Amino acid sequence: MKTPVVTQKRILRDVIISIFIYALPVVLMLLSFKISGQRPWKDKPNSTTIQK
């Protein structure tokens, strides 16, 4: 049994859209650093704890 061609095309289209969705939070984070001038990679690690 084969996957219908219409389904194959939808999967391909949606995979391409997904690549942009995966990248979106990373791009927005880098954009926020550019706007705010932050350079957290030069400071000590901070994702291992919440600011208390």
Added chain:
Amino acid sequence: MLVHIETIFRNLNGWGLPVIMLLIGVIEFAYGLYENHWTKNEKVLDIVCFVVPRIVVRPFVAYVGLLLFPRLLPEAKNIFAWVPFWWGFAIIAVADDLTQYWYHRLHHQLPWLWRFHRTHHSAPYMGMAMASRQNIIYTIFFSQIYLTTTLVYLGLGYPVLFVTGVKALITTGAHSSIKWDKPFYTIKWLKPIGWVMERLISTPATHHAHHADTSDDGVGYYKGNFGNMFFIWDLIFGTGIITRQYPSGYGIKHYKQEEWYAQFLWPIFKSKKEGSELSANGPMVGDALPEKVPAVVAGS
């Protein structure tokens, strides 16, 4: 306050979630929500699927990950530990759940993958009993396990703790036979929250539709509603349907009550039931029909 939240999530990811599931399961059972569908064969399958991944598969993946990564990528350990918490949370929430959306969707849309996911859909009921019910191969290759293990090694372990906790609560709630989302569709002042909620995350209404045994009633939609934590993927890709109703029946029409070991271990063990998808010469997909074009229908 944040320390307490951290403690809650640490416990949730350890013993907390299984205890919550057991408690909800007892309530569901006490209220008769499994009706007379929970036969001995279903009970054994549900319990084996609940226990084995927790005591064998997940510890094994974590152990192998901890063993392999330092050898393969010694320089990469904690390389992204500088990522601020909330950005890490957003990156992992998207990466984890979108990957699971794809893993799940492909098991429905590629016929050769269907039988690895069929076990999750064969239950003729919803609830905690079937929430963990999966074929062992589906569990072993559960793609986002590897993704999150990698991200933990790269230094994003702390956000992972919170994402997996929130996700577990949402997916558990979506599988529950307790229709906790109903007030959000019926009580006037809760409706705006319900409108946002049913589009953002999986709810009993949208996820029960995915487990329906038919789509003929306009409520069931087992060829869509693939989202696990987030429902927005189904909206973006046009694979979702929102009706704010619950299907009348669950499971698969061509279910033959296959032996629990065949459902859990196919293709290592096969079913003796004639004509079963899990039997030696069974069909790849038992109810193969022409695909309908999915459409998103907003709730009233």
